[in-house]
Amino acid sequence: MSYVAILGATGDIGIELANTYASHGHAVMVIGRNTAAAKTLSKQLMAQYPIKSMHLTLDVNDTGAIKVFKRDIQQLDIKGVVSVVGYLGDQQKAESSDQETQLIINTNFSSLTFVIQVFSQYFKTKKSGFFAIITSVAGDRGKKSNYTYGAAKAGLSTYLSGLRNQLSGLNIPLTEIKLGYVKTKMSQDKQISKYLSAEPKEIAQLIYKNQQKNKNIVYLPLKWYWIMKVIKSIPEFVFKKINL
Amino acid sequence: MKISNWAHNTSHDAELISPTSVVELKLLVANYDQIITQGNQANYNDCALAEKIITTKQLNKITEFNPDTGIITCQSGVNIKQLLTHITPQKWLLPVIPGTYEATIGGAIASDVHGKNHYHFGSFTEHVLSLSLLTAQGQIIQCDRSQHHDLLLNTCGGMGLTGIVLSVTIQLIKISSSQLVSKQIKTTSLKNTLLTMEQHTHEDYMVAWINGSSSKEQMGLGIVNLASHSDQDKQTAAVAPIKKPMSLPISWLLNPITQRLFNWFYPFKARYKIKHVDLFTFFFPLNKIKDAKVLYGKKGVTQYQCVFPQEHSYDGILELLLLVKKFKQTMYLISMKKMGPANKNTFSFPLKGYTLAIDFKMDQRLKELFTQMDETVTKYCGKVYLCKNRRISKEVFQKHYPQYVNFKQVKQQVDPQGKFQSLLSQRLGL
Numbered sequence A: 001m002s003y004v005a006i007l008g009a010t011g012d013i014g015i016e017l018a019n020t021y022a023s024h025g026h027a028v029m030v031i032g033r034n035t036a037a038a039k040t041l042s043k044q045l046m047a048q049y050p051i052k053s054m055h056l057t058l059d060v061n062d063t064g065a066i067k068v069f070k071r072d073i074q075q076l077d078i079k080g081v082v083s084v085v086g087y088l089g090d091q092q093k094a095e096s097s098d099q100e101t102q103l104i105i106n107t108n109f110s111s112l113t114f115v116i117q118v119f120s121q122y123f124k125t126k127k128s129g130f131f132a133i134i135t136s137v138a139g140d141r142g143k144k145s146n147y148t149y150g151a152a153k154a155g156l157s158t159y160l161s162g163l164r165n166q167l168s169g170l171n172i173p174l175t176e177i178k179l180g181y182v183k184t185k186m187s188q189d190k191q192i193s194k195y196l197s198a199e200p201k202e203i204a205q206l207i208y209k210n211q212q213k214n215k216n217i218v219y220l221p222l223k224w225y226w227i228m229k230v231i232k233s234i235p236e237f238v239f240k241k242i243n244l
Numbered sequence B: 001m002k003i004s005n006w007a008h009n010t011s012h013d014a015e016l017i018s019p020t021s022v023v024e025l026k027l028l029v030a031n032y033d034q035i036i037t038q039g040n041q042a043n044y045n046d047c048a049l050a051e052k053i054i055t056t057k058q059l060n061k062i063t064e065f066n067p068d069t070g071i072i073t074c075q076s077g078v079n080i081k082q083l084l085t086h087i088t089p090q091k092w093l094l095p096v097i098p099g100t101y102e103a104t105i106g107g108a109i110a111s112d113v114h115g116k117n118h119y120h121f122g123s124f125t126e127h128v129l130s131l132s133l134l135t136a137q138g139q140i141i142q143c144d145r146s147q148h149h150d151l152l153l154n155t156c157g158g159m160g161l162t163g164i165v166l167s168v169t170i171q172l173i174k175i176s177s178s179q180l181v182s183k184q185i186k187t188t189s190l191k192n193t194l195l196t197m198e199q200h201t202h203e204d205y206m207v208a209w210i211n212g213s214s215s216k217e218q219m220g221l222g223i224v225n226l227a228s229h230s231d232q233d234k235q236t237a238a239v240a241p242i243k244k245p246m247s248l249p250i251s252w253l254l255n256p257i258t259q260r261l262f263n264w265f266y267p268f269k270a271r272y273k274i275k276h277v278d279l280f281t282f283f284f285p286l287n288k289i290k291d292a293k294v295l296y297g298k299k300g301v302t303q304y305q306c307v308f309p310q311e312h313s314y315d316g317i318l319e320l321l322l323l324v325k326k327f328k329q330t331m332y333l334i335s336m337k338k339m340g341p342a343n344k345n346t347f348s349f350p351l352k353g354y355t356l357a358i359d360f361k362m363d364q365r366l367k368e369l370f371t372q373m374d375e376t377v378t379k380y381c382g383k384v385y386l387c388k389n390r391r392i393s394k395e396v397f398q399k400h401y402p403q404y405v406n407f408k409q410v411k412q413q414v415d416p417q418g419k420f421q422s423l424l425s426q427r428l429g430l
């Protein structure tokens, strides 16, 4: 039985993604840092859909756990990995706390690349597999409210572009999904216009569709492609004065 | 999906889960509240049936074999056939071989199976040096005679209720040849059958086939089939090629009349014959048949197997055979084996004496007969064999296996939520 691994599956978008893959008949490997939540989700999937599911515990910032994880997955049949892992953090706090800065950068970028590396090696040995990695439109241009997070996501985007380049021709497609606002616990404190924010379920289904089509880079919802085009085109001397 | 056992006497709607690795097994098991392990369903009851069944079919690797010491380590889903094919060319053999090569090593441990040489080598688990067990809490525990001994004693013969046996290390025995010299001796009465068996304990293997259609006075006559490893190998190929099992339904052939004819004719054919046979022919006559449906029709077969202590073997066996006769039920196959001393496993079946196994076509009217047979077995201090028995009551079970109390204590420690449960365990309140 080959599984789709969902990394960070216990978050709002992760739960919807796990359900979407399961509803299309895929066996789902729920990976999360909270064992109890991962188990609950995994059992819910098995109860609701005629599929196999299992759960694994992994905190991407725990290097020891990554080692064990690397060993264990060699004995499992995984056909693809979808990563939803992310941590918005608190920009203000990060400005005075090294710890918070580190947590934002590690969770969204450095630690995550270690895990992606593990899967990349695994798929190369298997000569098949796919990646779908969630990044953010925040990586397209830094703004004062979340630039540490944005920079980490931008770093990840660059990393993914290089990895896609390396994997091309090896039957291992890599889809990057740049998300705009989604109504989740990550964005709950923000005042976002209804027009700009999407529902996690709708987003999960779009991610699934785009991954299945082996797209390279997609903005979801699509309008964010245009929004970011505009935002990126604003000259820096203007942009630095905008309150974003 | 409907899952049934080899005997086809019971089936259950179940989800079958087939992991390809120990890691996957461990992760999958964590997600179920109730589950039971299945080897190959080579049993006669509901011990490997539940709503969720995990099968070890794909965990079938032989991981280590030292041809100098005869110590072998394999995963629990390796079956007897696979193991024998691997070891016999090097003149090693499993000390204990059940009557079906389909049984897996995990199943052989969970039922603590015996062979036709219990009086020499005891039962299967007595040759297990160590095993690893996945428990309900997701721990993998290494059990042997020095660590976790109590868990070992309750896992061996424990019907899969303490956890999932993952890997097993076994001490094999050296043999002179995988060819056997077999003899068949015709006997004239039960006393004569038992005496003949007592006189031939120097032989490596022994089983008696009893004629169920003989008169009351002669009840218990049959043939004693003896075999010992030959001094030299006659064939270069250690194991003769295995023919594809028969799957043509011939159940219509097996009826009380043909059975009487067969029982009458078979001893004649036997007289006192010596012949060379290969291992598979001797050990696995029933594996020529794919499943019991072929022989016994849709309703399948049920077996009544029990054991009596030496001093009560004659009386107990005779009383049972006459009881069946009184009920006018046809006995399709009757076998008797000599057993050596019991071991310390909580649910191990064998005890020093004789075991009797009778095959019946499934029939509702057997209920009353079996209840009376249970009483006879209890009266003569015997016990029934769990992996063959489909219906004993909790009360009878507790009388035959009074150590169940010890089992319950161990179960409480390793599986307090009762994750590993089968229809059998629910029936017997384990």
Ligand SMILES: Cc1cc2nc3c(=O)[nH]c(=O)nc-3n(C[C@H](O)[C@H](O)[C@H](O)COP(=O)(O)OP(=O)(O)OC[C@H]3O[C@@H](n4cnc5c(N)ncnc54)[C@H](O)[C@@H]3O)c2cc1C
Residues within 6 Å of the ligand: B006, B007, B036, B037, B038, B039, B040, B041, B042, B043, B044, B047, B048, B056, B076, B077, B097, B098, B099, B100, B102, B103, B104, B105, B106, B107, B108, B110, B111, B112, B113, B114, B115, B158, B159, B160, B161, B163, B164, B165, B166, B286, B287, B387, B422
């Ligand atoms: C034709 C025939 C002849 C037979 N002859 C003999 C004989 O001569 N002597 C004898 O003693 N028995 C005999 N048997 C019975 C048979 O050996 C046992 O029923 C044996 O347990 C079947 O093994 P299996 O691997 O098919 O296990 P299953 O039938 O699938 O399961 C049997 C039990 O073992 C448990 N189990 C299986 N694998 C594991 C595991 N990995 N970990 C934990 N528990 C596990 C199951 O939960 C269940 O309780 C015979 C059966 C048949 C069909």
Ligand SMILES: NC(=O)c1ccc[n+]([C@@H]2O[C@H](COP(=O)([O-])OP(=O)(O)OC[C@H]3O[C@@H](n4cnc5c(N)ncnc54)[C@H](OP(=O)(O)O)[C@@H]3O)[C@@H](O)[C@H]2O)c1
Residues within 6 Å of the ligand: A007, A008, A009, A010, A011, A012, A013, A014, A032, A033, A034, A058, A059, A060, A061, A084, A085, A086, A087, A088, A107, A134, A135, A136, A137, A179, A180, A181, A182, A183, A184, A185, A186, A187
């Ligand atoms: N919501 C938005 O508006 C928005 C916009 C753009 C991009 N995104 C991106 O979309 C993804 C999903 O976000 P979301 O809105 O669904 O937020 P979320 O619910 O907070 O999901 C984030 C997931 O990452 C997991 N995670 C965090 N740190 C981890 C660690 N160290 N190790 C392992 N897992 C860790 C979380 O685990 P726990 O469940 O245990 O907390 C959670 O499952 C994120 O990458 C986010 O950056 C979201």
